[in-house]
Amino acid sequence: MSLIDHAIFRTEAVQIGVFRCTTDDPRFANSGRPAEKHLVVFPRTGVWIRHAGSRAFVADPGVVTIYNRGQEYDRAPLCPDGDRSDWYGVSPEVALAIARSLDPAADDDPTRPFRAQYVHSSPRLFARQRRLFRRVQAGTVGVLEAEEAVLDIVATAIRATQPRARLARPTSRAEEAHRDLASRARAELARDVAERTNVSRLANQLGVSPYHLCRVFKAQTGSTLHAYRLGLRLRIALERLETRWETCSTLAFELGFSSHSHFTAVFRRHLGLTPSAARTLLAT
Numbered sequence: 001m002s003l004i005d006h007a008i009f010r011t012e013a014v015q016i017g018v019f020r021c022t023t024d025d026p027r028f029a030n031s032g033r034p035a036e037k038h039l040v041v042f043p044r045t046g047v048w049i050r051h052a053g054s055r056a057f058v059a060d061p062g063v064v065t066i067y068n069r070g071q072e073y074d075r076a077p078l079c080p081d082g083d084r085s086d087w088y089g090v091s092p093e094v095a096l097a098i099a100r101s102l103d104p105a106a107d108d109d110p111t112r113p114f115r116a117q118y119v120h121s122s123p124r125l126f127a128r129q130r131r132l133f134r135r136v137q138a139g140t141v142g143v144l145e146a147e148e149a150v151l152d153i154v155a156t157a158i159r160a161t162q163p164r165a166r167l168a169r170p171t172s173r174a175e176e177a178h179r180d181l182a183s184r185a186r187a188e189l190a191r192d193v194a195e196r197t198n199v200s201r202l203a204n205q206l207g208v209s210p211y212h213l214c215r216v217f218k219a220q221t222g223s224t225l226h227a228y229r230l231g232l233r234l235r236i237a238l239e240r241l242e243t244r245w246e247t248c249s250t251l252a253f254e255l256g257f258s259s260h261s262h263f264t265a266v267f268r269r270h271l272g273l274t275p276s277a278a279r280t281l282l283a284t
Contacts, residue, residue: 006018014094016146016150018085019087022081034071035070035071037090041065041086042087043060043063051117056076063120063121069111086130088129092113094210094211096113102159119161132150144199155211185213190232193256194233194254196256199214230270241282248263
C-alpha cells in the first residue's frame with residue numbers, strides 16, 4: 001500500500017508535484033483532505049473522479065483535471081495501476097489572475113476561479129508538461145524558466161475550458177501601462193543578468209501578479225522573461241570572450257550559469273559553436 005503526494009518544485013507562485021496511490025491503499029477512495037492548491041493535474045493512468053456535488057468523470061491521460069483550493073473529491077478505481085498523476089499548482093492570486101484574463105466574471109467567486117472540472121488535453125500540452133517535469137527532476141531547469149513554464153501550462157489548460165474566449169484589446173491607457181511594465185521588467189533583468197531571480201520576486205518588485213507580468217512581457221517583447229535574460233547573458237558573453245581572457249568557468253559563474261558545461265551547452269545550442277571556438281573566431 002502506498003500514497004505519495006509531494007512537491008518536487010516550489011516557489012511562492014507555483015508548485016510542481018507528483019501523486020501516486022495504489023488501489024489497495026485505504027486512502028485511495030478519499031485521501032481525507034481537499035485540494036490544498038489551485039491545480040491542473042495530468043493523469044498518467046485512468047481513474048474515476050467525482051467532485052463533491054457533481055457527477056463522476058473519467059480522468060485518464062487524455063484529459064487534464066482541474067481543482068480549486070479546498071475542492072473536495074473522491075475517486076474510484078479504473079485501472080490496476082491505481083492513480084498516478086503529475087500536478088501543477090498556482091497560488092490563489094495567480095489562479096485568479098489567469099481566470100480574470102479569460103473571464104471577467106471570475107471576480108464573482110474569487111475562491112473558485114477555475115470553473116471546469118476537466119478539459120481534454122492535447123498531445124502537445126501533455127508532452128510539454130512531461131518535458132518540464134523530467135527537467136525539474138534532473139535539475140536542468142532554472143527557477144525563472146520553470147515558473148514561467150508552469151504558468152503557461154496552467155493558463156493553456158484553463159484557456160482550453162473556454163475555447164470561445166477572446167481577450168479584449170487593451171485600451172490605449174492599458175497599452176501604455178503594458179509597455180511601461182515591460183520596460184521596467186527589462187530594466188530589472190538588465191540590472192544584473194547573473195542574479196538568480198524568479199517570477200514571484202520580479203513581480204513583487206514591479207507591483208503586479210506573476211501571471212500578468214509573464215503575459216504582458218511576452219505580448220510586448222515576443223519573448224519570455226527567461227529567454228530574454230538568456231539573450232542578454234549570451235550577448236555579454238560574446239563581448240567578454242572578445243575583450244577579456246578570463247576562463248570560461250569564471251565567465252559562466254559570473255553570468256549566472258550553473259556550471260561551465262551548462263554554459264557551453266547553452267552557448268552551442270543558441271550560437272552554433274562553443275565559447276572557446278567563439279573566442280578564437282572573434283580574435284581573428
